[in-house]
Amino acid sequence: MERREVYLDHAALAPLDKRVFLAMEPYLKGGYGNPSSIYTRGRATRDKIGDCRTEISWILHCQSDEIVFTSGGTESDNLAILGVARANSKSEILNSKQIQNSDVQNSKLNSMFQNSESRCKGHIITTQFEHHAVLNACKQLESEGFEVTYLPVDKDGLVKLEDIKQAIRPETILISIMYANNEIGTVQPIAEIGNWLKTQKSIRQLADKSQNNGKIYFHTDACQAAGYLDLDVNRLNVDLLTSNGTKIYGPTGIGILYVRNGVKIQPVIFGGGQQGGLRSGTENILGIVGFTEALKIADRERTGESARLAKLRDYLIDGVLTRISNTGLNGSKVNRLPGNANFSFYGVEGEAMVLMLDEEGIAVSTGSACNSDSLEPSHVLKAIGLSHEGAHGSLRFSLGRRTTKQDIDYVLAVLPSVVSRLRSISAIRSDKEKI
């Protein structure tokens, strides 16, 4: 089969769409001013940013002033988690006795609150297999005196609503659960959690007015979901939502955080008071224009593109599992992003596969791209219970806008021989080691 260039790492980075570039071009040619300036050029730029906010708000079904522009997914996740936790931090937490003595007699509630003797600044619930931007923001909060529960996920990567219910304490202020996982593509039941939590909030408000008015904020990292799944924040019932440019064929260095009006949150970065004081710094006009165009295209093409990719993905999954023995699919077959396929090829090192496929023109990744520097096996694959061998032999194919059936056919033609070559080398090595 003729060699071709096949880029299957869209989950790490989706290259800038030409239409996004064209939307940015007038601005790249210098057609902008400082949006805080009051002369024509500044006002025009401010108006353009306002238009971008409006267009994004239509897609998220929110108010335009609920959008905060940041430098990317990592900063958005940090602003959501650090910003909400610090703003709602408490040094004095009511202990469970006070709650048991309250006038609300609800045995379910009491059992939920029974392990809450601790006096932390506040409690956050997340999962073991979030992006590092969430996990390490949570670690930082632990060092500041907060407590964090890292929920397990099942073998498909799904978090159980029941586990969330069990983990909630009176001092819980934030739940952060990713919409779709970057490594194995598992789609979480965000709307189900959000809707349940909405009821839960009212129960808590009755139970304990002194606890942050009973509010538990709900954040979701939707970086991988944007472009494939519905981002309607009201249907999802989320209070905060992260999205970024590089995952939706937009520019690098730009992201948004949706922050529902009324959420108590403080900035992570301080300065000139732009964006209602929540994110200071002159607005990144180039990034904002590019992100908005990218999100509009992604939203418009979402349904058709998801169906197209899901077909190609299933064709790839079936082809791989049929042709290559001793191989497993990681993640759910059903609750899965349309472009994601993640396998474990037992007896092979993922990194060796990436390099050999690269020689054949195929770009894929092992573990999360953000961790490729690290030798640690992926925390996501560990969280779904994969063995060390299974995690190290994992490969992620993430399909995208320009992926064709010919690309997948090429992968299916090349991959089996790559895996068998590596397995034979590995076998020789094992023999040598035995000597």
Added chain:
Amino acid sequence: MERREVYLDHAALAPLDKRVFLAMEPYLKGGYGNPSSIYTRGRATRDKIGDCRTEISWILHCQSDEIVFTSGGTESDNLAILGVARANSKSEILNSKQIQNSDVQNSKLNSMFQNSESRCKGHIITTQFEHHAVLNACKQLESEGFEVTYLPVDKDGLVKLEDIKQAIRPETILISIMYANNEIGTVQPIAEIGNWLKTQKSIRQLADKSQNNGKIYFHTDACQAAGYLDLDVNRLNVDLLTSNGTKIYGPTGIGILYVRNGVKIQPVIFGGGQQGGLRSGTENILGIVGFTEALKIADRERTGESARLAKLRDYLIDGVLTRISNTGLNGSKVNRLPGNANFSFYGVEGEAMVLMLDEEGIAVSTGSACNSDSLEPSHVLKAIGLSHEGAHGSLRFSLGRRTTKQDIDYVLAVLPSVVSRLRSISAIRSDKEKI
């Protein structure tokens, strides 16, 4: 005189240089991968970022791993100030008695340390007329238990080394002084302060090993200086230096923080551990390529451009002061950025002038562009002792790469009538009020 478009607000935002756009273009056309990926496209991107670091390090005379890419000047200032203060925070501070009993007998030292009975987490020194990114990061630190001294400046906007000496305490961990002021263009004696501090550090190291090893870190915000002044961090003797894209004809949403190796600093944003863990998040490749090209051009053309602009600036200053009565130049005549001219036109509102000049095609600003939303008179102009009237009647002209003598002639032709028209309206108003 024929109407022309004259943009004189380069200090707020210098529009993207065409050469910068051309350097970014291959990347804007999708030619990049995730720099953490190990396949060809990822490695090429990582190499490109490495090349950018190297090129920047040549200009700053530092190591390439001492450059941290951020989302702009505000984030860089925040990382420097919050990151250094929090990493060097102390709950237990030796009081002055312990220091007086130490084996170092130095009366100068004792007098410096005499007011240090307080038990703050650490002490920061800055000036009253820094950028809000510095001032509000300092305010945040105050809310976290740090103490901050905001030094006054003289009528030219210069900070006195003697004041810095007096302000230093045993618990001082950071001094942050901007290289050149954004509003009135005053250039501070950064090298003089840096060199003195270097000696001071050794004195303190002898005096008190328990105090952060006696280290006082020195940060300068060089956003306005880059492109005009020397950025050699060793000649300046700074430990941290901020620069950003929008002030040097580079893209929006990108900045750098130089962090000298050995500086104890912690991240403000947490995640995948990119950039040695100090600034997580996939590197903003588009911004990095653009910023690097912009800095290279600025550095190459710095000497010639500074001389050209200084001449035009003086022509503007002389023209304005000669033609318009009851007008003063704000800031130093000597220690001044080549492109900056800031005047107070007494009896006129700055905002009214900006809007009338805008109608004539001239873009200038009143106060700092970052504060144009605010009705408060500029804190910079207050700091140099300007009256309320002087501050409200201020106008900043910031010249740039495409500014010509014809532009200045046009301003000198238009401005006097704008000022006199506004003064006459203002006089009528005053009469009416009297009735």
